Amino acid sequence: MTYNQPELRTVDVTRYVTPLREGGSLPAIVEADDTFMYVLKFRGAGQGVKALIAELIGGEVARLLGFKVPEIVFMTLDEAFGRTEPDEEIQDLLRASEGLNLALHYLSGAITFDALVTKVDSELASRIVWLDCFLNNVDRTARNTNMLMWHKELWLIDHGAALYFHHSWHNWVEQAKKPFAQVKDHVLLPRAEALSETDEAFKAILSPEKLKAIVALIPDHWLLVDAPFETPEEHRQAYLDFLTTRLSHSEVFVNAAQDARKALI
CATH class of the missing domain: 3.30.200 (Phosphorylase Kinase; domain 1)
Incomplete structure (x- = not known):
C-alpha cells in the first residue's frame, strides 16, 4: 500500500x-x-x-x-x-x-506537565521514552518536560533539541547505532516498564517509506545552510539513513534504557 x-x-x-x-x-x-x-x-x-x-x-x-x-x-x-x-x-x-x-x-490554556501531579501509565511512559531515545531528544527532563496537559490529555511539544548529531554530522553513522546515554535523566523513565513491547509495535509502524515522507517535508533551502553535503538531496538522504539505521538497531537504545531504569528503581 x-x-x-x-x-x-x-x-x-x-x-x-x-x-x-x-x-x-x-x-x-x-x-x-x-x-x-x-x-x-x-x-x-x-x-x-x-x-x-x-x-x-x-x-x-x-x-x-x-x-x-x-x-x-x-x-x-x-x-x-x-x-x-x-x-x-x-x-x-x-x-x-x-x-x-x-x-x-498554540494550545491556549494548556498547563505544563508535572510528573508529581499527573501520573502517566507505563504504556504511555514507555512510548514516550522510546520516541526520545530514537530521536536522541535530550529535552524531556524533570526540569523541562516539554509536555503539556490540554483538555485532560498529554501533548508533546518542542523537539528542537532532538537529533543533536546533525550540528556537526561527525561520525553520524556510528551515532545512529549508539544507545541514548541521556535517557537516565528522562522524566518518565521510572514508569517505562513496557519498552520491549513498544519497540516491537513502533518498528512495525516506522517503515522507511513513512520516514522518507517525513524527511521530504524539509525545505531545500534549509538544507543548504551550514551543510556538509553538496546537495539538498544528499542532505535529506542522510537524515533518512540515520533514522532507518537507528531503527534497525533499536535494541541497543532499548536495552540501555532498561538498564538505566533498573539503576533508578
Whole structure:
C-alpha cells in the first residue's frame, strides 16, 4: 500500500503578540492569516534551521506514532515586523528570520506537565521514552518536560533539541547505532516498564517509506545552510539513513534504557 506524504500548511504572520522568554531561543506567540495563534520558532535564533529541522522531523514522527502533537506549519515572516519592533534583541531576531520559519499551533490554556501531579501509565511512559531515545531528544527532563496537559490529555511539544548529531554530522553513522546515554535523566523513565513491547509495535509502524515522507517535508533551502553535503538531496538522504539505521538497531537504545531504569528503581 502506498503511503501518502504528509503535508504542512504555510501561513503568514499577521501579528506579533508576545515573546516566550522562558525559551532560550525566544520563540513567540503570533497570530497568522488563518486567524489562529501559533508558537513561532525562528530560524534566526540559536541553533538556526537545525532546530527547525529537528522540530519538524521529531514532531511528525511523534504524530505518526500516535502521540498528540500540535499542528506544525511553515510560517512566513515579513520584513515589516523587524522594522516596527521596539525591543532591539527581538528586532534582530525578527530581521534574521525573514522568510520561512516553523510554528506550532498554540494550545491556549494548556498547563505544563508535572510528573508529581499527573501520573502517566507505563504504556504511555514507555512510548514516550522510546520516541526520545530514537530521536536522541535530550529535552524531556524533570526540569523541562516539554509536555503539556490540554483538555485532560498529554501533548508533546518542542523537539528542537532532538537529533543533536546533525550540528556537526561527525561520525553520524556510528551515532545512529549508539544507545541514548541521556535517557537516565528522562522524566518518565521510572514508569517505562513496557519498552520491549513498544519497540516491537513502533518498528512495525516506522517503515522507511513513512520516514522518507517525513524527511521530504524539509525545505531545500534549509538544507543548504551550514551543510556538509553538496546537495539538498544528499542532505535529506542522510537524515533518512540515520533514522532507518537507528531503527534497525533499536535494541541497543532499548536495552540501555532498561538498564538505566533498573539503576533508578
